[in-house]
Amino acid sequence: MLVFLEIVLGAIASSVLLYLLIPSLNRRLLDQPNDRSSHLHPTPRGGGVSFLFVGTAACALSWCFNSTSSPVSLHIIGVPLLALPLAVVGFLDDRYNLSPLFRYGIQLLTAALLVLISPIKPLYLLLPILLFAVTAVINFTNFMDGLDGLVAGCMTIIISALSLVLCAPWPLWVLVGSLVGFLRWNWSPAKVFMGDVGSTFLGAVFAGLLLQSQSWPGALGALLVATPLLADACFCVLRRLLAGQRVFQPHRLHLFQRLHQAGWSHARVSLTYIAATAVLAVAMLAGGWPWVFGLAVVVLLVGMWLDQRLAVPFAVASQS
Numbered sequence: 001m002l003v004f005l006e007i008v009l010g011a012i013a014s015s016v017l018l019y020l021l022i023p024s025l026n027r028r029l030l031d032q033p034n035d036r037s038s039h040l041h042p043t044p045r046g047g048g049v050s051f052l053f054v055g056t057a058a059c060a061l062s063w064c065f066n067s068t069s070s071p072v073s074l075h076i077i078g079v080p081l082l083a084l085p086l087a088v089v090g091f092l093d094d095r096y097n098l099s100p101l102f103r104y105g106i107q108l109l110t111a112a113l114l115v116l117i118s119p120i121k122p123l124y125l126l127l128p129i130l131l132f133a134v135t136a137v138i139n140f141t142n143f144m145d146g147l148d149g150l151v152a153g154c155m156t157i158i159i160s161a162l163s164l165v166l167c168a169p170w171p172l173w174v175l176v177g178s179l180v181g182f183l184r185w186n187w188s189p190a191k192v193f194m195g196d197v198g199s200t201f202l203g204a205v206f207a208g209l210l211l212q213s214q215s216w217p218g219a220l221g222a223l224l225v226a227t228p229l230l231a232d233a234c235f236c237v238l239r240r241l242l243a244g245q246r247v248f249q250p251h252r253l254h255l256f257q258r259l260h261q262a263g264w265s266h267a268r269v270s271l272t273y274i275a276a277t278a279v280l281a282v283a284m285l286a287g288g289w290p291w292v293f294g295l296a297v298v299v300l301l302v303g304m305w306l307d308q309r310l311a312v313p314f315a316v317a318s319q320s
Contacts, residue, residue: 003173010054010177011184018050018185022192029094031193038147038252038260043190046094048198051182052087055175055205056080062171073169075117079208080175082117083201086110086138090196100248107135110204118211120219134207137226140233141203142196147256148188148266152179153274154229155202161281162209162222175205188266221289224296225280228273231300232256239314253318255303258311261320276302 025044033039059077089106092098111134115127122130145151156179163172182198185191194202206226213219223230232255240247252261259269276299283291307314 002170006170006173007177007180010058010174011181012177013174014050014054014178014181015184016181017053018047018182018192021047021049022185025192029195038257038266039190041189043193045193045195046091046197047182047185047192048087048194048196048201049091051175051178051194052084052197052201054178054181055171056084058171058174062169070169075119076166076168076209076212077171078117079114079212080171080201080205082113083110083204083208086204087197087201090198090200094195094197104135107138107200107204110138111135111207114204114208114211117208119214120211120216134204134211136234137207137210137223137230138200138203140230141206142199143233143236144229144254144256145194145199146254147260147269148190149183149186149270150256150266150273151199151202151229152183152186152194153270154226154277155206156180156183157274157277157281158206158225159202159209161225161284162206164285165218165222166209166212168209188270190266217289221284221292224289224292225277225284227280227296227299228276228303231303243318245318251318252320253314255307255311258314258317259306261312261317262310264310 022044025046029044029046030042031039031045032042059080062077063074063081086106089098089103093103108131111131114134115122115130141151141155144154156176159172159179160176162168163176166172182194186194210219210222213222236254237247240251240253245251252258256269256273259272260266280292280295280299283295
């Protein structure tokens with residue numbers, strides 16, 4: 001009952017805050033559609049400020065008033081706070097288009113801090129790989145923010161599942177609620193986009209919570225819950241590299257984008273990804289990493305079928 005109340009309060013706070021912010025975002029961060037956009041009408045971005053503010057404010061209050069004395073809980077609360085500078089850079093990038101090198105430097109710094117507070121420590125020689133993996137999760141989450149409700153819906157499920165596994169303190173449930181409140185405005189047809197301020201923040205929070213697992217198998221199982229998001233982004237990057245394309249150049253080649261080009265609505269694509277994420281989350285909660293690993297393989301096979309049978313072909317979409 002208490003968790004439900006925390007989610008409801010977070011949702012109300014985020015939704016009200018977004019209602020107040022949208023007029024300002026319309027004036028300063030209006031996203032004009034172009035030939036690579038999935039939306040047809042000018043829509044403000046930067047709405048991720050709503051769940052960012054509500055979630056980190058809850059964490060900061062809990063930290064300041066020492067509402068939990070457990071070191072583990074303090075580290076979990078610290079994850080959104082450590083992701084805050086990255087989100088600020090994301091907001092500035094939404095407005096001013098910052099240097100990619102500078103943005104990646106902040107991502108690496110955030111990754112290092114998240115690894116530093118993790119209870120599972122990597123071998124020294126594997127540390128560069130882990131830091132790269134954390135920044136990959138951040139960027140892949142950002143890449144997938146291209147359809148109404150897609151990333152917000154999936155991350156609501158993912159962070160909820162991780163909060164249950166980690167027995168997370170109340171600020172994490174307020175963050176979940178704030179995502180629900182944002183989703184009310186971001187669902188199709190979206191009245192606001194989260195922007196880099198929201199997507200990079202969520203990617204960093206996800207990676208940070210993964211690193212709060214008590215073992216590497218547990219962290220791997222939690223990572224696989226995000227298979228619909230991360231596999232789409234990863235395979236798209238690999239296919240673009242093999243095709244000799246510039247990976248960071250804007251495009252419409254992700255599976256979710258090609259399904260939309262094939263006639264699927266925003267809501268249908270997003271619900272497909274959210275449903276797959278929910279199935280994987282239930283598998284992790286019910287049976288741990290062996291169950292989620294098996295179902296992740298099934299999700300990948302379904303994704304391959306969608307890619308080959310229903311989506312606009314990769315080669316065709318590359319020419320548009």
